[in-house]
Amino acid sequence: xxxxxxxxxxxxxxxxxxxxxxxxxxxxxxxxxxxxxxxxxxxxxxxxxxxxxxxxxxxxxxxxxxxxxxxxxxxxxxxxxxxxxxxxxxxxxxxxxxxxxxxxxxxxxxxxxxxxxxxxxxxxxxxxxxxxxxxxxxxxxxxxxxxxxxxxxxxxxxxxxxxxxxxxxxxxxxxxxxxxxxxxxxxxxxxxxxxxxxxxxxxxxxxxxxxxxxxxxxxxxxxxxxxxxxxxxxxxxxxxxxxxxxxxxxxxxxxxxxxxxxxxxxxxxxxxxxxxxxxxxxxxxxxxxxxxxxxxxxxxxxxxxxxxxxxxxxxxxxxxxxxxxxxxx
Ligand code: FCA
Numbered sequence: 001x002x003x004x005x006x007x008x009x010x011x012x013x014x015x016x017x018x019x020x021x022x023x024x025x026x027x028x029x030x031x032x033x034x035x036x037x038x039x040x041x042x043x044x045x046x047x048x049x050x051x052x053x054x055x056x057x058x059x060x061x062x063x064x065x066x067x068x069x070x071x072x073x074x075x076x077x078x079x080x081x082x083x084x085x086x087x088x089x090x091x092x093x094x095x096x097x098x099x100x101x102x103x104x105x106x107x108x109x110x111x112x113x114x115x116x117x118x119x120x121x122x123x124x125x126x127x128x129x130x131x132x133x134x135x136x137x138x139x140x141x142x143x144x145x146x147x148x149x150x151x152x153x154x155x156x157x158x159x160x161x162x163x164x165x166x167x168x169x170x171x172x173x174x175x176x177x178x179x180x181x182x183x184x185x186x187x188x189x190x191x192x193x194x195x196x197x198x199x200x201x202x203x204x205x206x207x208x209x210x211x212x213x214x215x216x217x218x219x220x221x222x223x224x225x226x227x228x229x230x231x232x233x234x235x236x237x238x239x240x241x242x243x244x245x246x247x248x249x250x251x252x253x254x255x256x257x258x259x260x261x262x263x264x265x266x267x268x269x270x271x272x273x274x275x276x277x278x279x280x281x282x283x284x285x286x287x288x289x290x291x292x293x294x295x296x297x298x299x300x301x302x303x304x305x306x307x308x309x310x311x312x313x314x315x316x317x318x319x320x321x322x323x324x325x326x327x328x329x
Contacts, residue, residue, distance in 0.1 A: 018256070029083040030284075030292050031108075033074055035091035036203075039232070040280065041261045042089070044071045044109070044327060045113070048285030049087070056219055056293050069097050072102055075264075085208030086291040089114040093170065096125045111302065113288050123182035126172065131288050131306040133256075135172045137151030138277050138310040139179020139227070142254045145312060146180070146225040147187035149274060152222075161221040162194040163214055165207040165228035165237045173229035175204065176256055178228035202229060207236030215244050222274070226253030231260035231276055238264075238272045246252050248272055258313050260325060263320045277310035282326060284308065 032049050034042040046062050055144035061078060065071045071090060078086060079103060085107045090099060096117025101112040114132055117125040164181055171265055195218065197210035207228055224241060228234045234255035241251045251272035254262050258278025264271060267326040283306075291302035313321050321329040 016245040020095045023080065026082070026084075028085075028293060028296050029061060029078075029081065030058055030289060030296070031074065031078040031083050031085065031089075032062055032289065033065050033071065033086065033088040035063075035066060035089050035184075040262070041230070041257045041279075043095055043145040043279035044259050045089075045285035045288075047280045048326075050285075051232040052286045052289035053082075056290065058293055060289065066091050066306070068092055068098070071095060071099060075080045075102045075106055075108065079108060082298045083108060085109040085111070087111045087113050087288045087292055090117070093118045093232070094127065100125070100128060109292060111288055111292055111295075113284055113306060115170060116170065120146045126305065129291075129302050129304055131284060131291075131302075131308070133279055134307040134309055135175035136179040138279075139176035140183040141179075141277055141310065141312065142176070142227045143180035143183025144253060145186065145275065146227060147184055147189060149254075150189075150223070150225060153252075155223045157188075157190050157193055159222035160193065160225060161218060161223075162189065162225045162227070163197055163211055163224070163241075164194065165197045165199055165210055165233040167202045167206070167229045167233070170202065176229050177227055184225070191320075199233065199236075202233070202237070204236040207233040208240050209236075211237040211240035212243070215240060222250065224251040224253075224281065226251065226272065228253075228255065231255035231257045231264075233288070234273060234276075235261065235264060241272055246272055248274075248291050254312075256310065258310070258318075258322075262318070262328070264317050265313070267329060270315060275312055276313035278318075278325065279310050279315045279322060280308045280325070 020309040063074045092113050112130045116129050116130050117126045164177045166177045197214040199210045201204035226237045234253040248270040252274045255276035263274050264273045294300040
């Protein structure tokens with residue numbers, strides 16, 4: 001059949017095609033909300049998420065939200081701005097049910113990162129997609145490292161004690177310090193020489209204050225082994241120990257994150273901060289963003305629960321490992 005006005009028909013169908021594709025695939029916009037935007041760990045998550053946005057071609061909206069009110073208004077703003085997905089490390093895990101409800105009514109796909117939501121029944125919300133660390137296992141590796149360093153130095157249990165700066169309100173934090181304590185006990189460290197220093201806030205001042213209380217209560221300990229929820233927890237404890245005259249020769253601390261202790265490891269003179277379990281900021285930033293992108297674009301649902309691992313960095317190897325992981329140039 002001979003088509004009259006063929007060029008016009010072609011033009012119309014081209015226009016139609018553009019309109020249909022525009023309708024079928026609106027620009028993808030993803031929010032990435034973190035609880036502590038000033039911490040290097042979260043800045044790195046964002047950096048890697050940005051990398052995914054650039055490579056895959058979507059808009060990333062980075063939001064720092066330090067309390068529940070900010071989280072809820074951020075979700076409203078994201079929805080109003082046409083976002084289709086939210087990746088979140090919430091400042092308060094018990095907000096979980098509220099965040100789920102709000103995201104659902106705003107039509108946002110939801111992926112919790114780092115800190116798993118806690119439901120009204122106080123249990124983890126396992127139906128909400130989550131990517132976090134193998135907290136117990138990584139904590140155990142901290143404990144094993146501390147036990148090995150103690151042995152290397154020839155310290156005896158009689159003049160050594162463990163300071164665990166804890167933040168038990170957060171499940172992943174509790175699992176980490178519980179893991180470290182369990183590994184120390186398994187290595188033969190006496191339970192009555194293991195002391196918890198509960199932090200009021202999960203930051204350096206929080207662990208500095210908590211550790212100072214413990215050090216006042218235990219003035220006769222010669223050597224300290226230190227573990228905590230993350231690098232900041234160990235850093236605060238180390239600052240408190242230094243205030244009482246402890247040095248790298250008399251105290252050993254091992255952190256978690258590996259991203260918030262770089263300046264510490266770069267110091268010319270070693271401090272009691274011995275090393276850290278480096279987590280994969282790339283998995284937590286780049287991979288989560290990629291998962292969310294494909295979920296929105298192709299309907300490919302991510303795994304419900306993904307756990308990442310950690311590797312020990314010390315003054316010996318941190319430059320090399322950070323370079324390999326793309327954390328440092
Ligand atoms: C929690 C901690 C962070 C980081 C993350 C993986 O959110 O607060 O420092 O360790 O888990």
